[in-house]
Amino acid sequence: MSEPRFLTFHEVIERYRGEISEGTLRNWRSMRVGPSFLKIGKAVPYRSRNSFGGTAEISLSAGPSDRS
Numbered sequence: 001m002s003e004p005r006f007l008t009f010h011e012v013i014e015r016y017r018g019e020i021s022e023g024t025l026r027n028w029r030s031m032r033v034g035p036s037f038l039k040i041g042k043a044v045p046y047r048s049r050n051s052f053g054g055t056a057e058i059s060l061s062a063g064p065s066d067r068s
Contacts, residue, residue: 006038006045 007015012035013025020028028034029044036047 005048007048009044009046012046 009022009025013020013022025034029037037044038047
């Protein structure tokens with residue numbers, strides 16, 4: 001059976017085995033870094049691993065760029 005196309009907030013945290021906290025994932029979402037997500041009303045589904053462009057993991061040091 002194929003992997004679901006979108007994951008819930010808690011499924012994303014579980015997928016990365018506790019390497020990121022709920023607060024970190026929320027902060028990343030507000031800064032628009034980390035895993036891709038959609039905002040549909042109050043629901044915030046995250047794209048599954050296969051939809052991350054083939055990336056096996058998200059960078060845990062991701063942050064906003066300081067490009068000038």
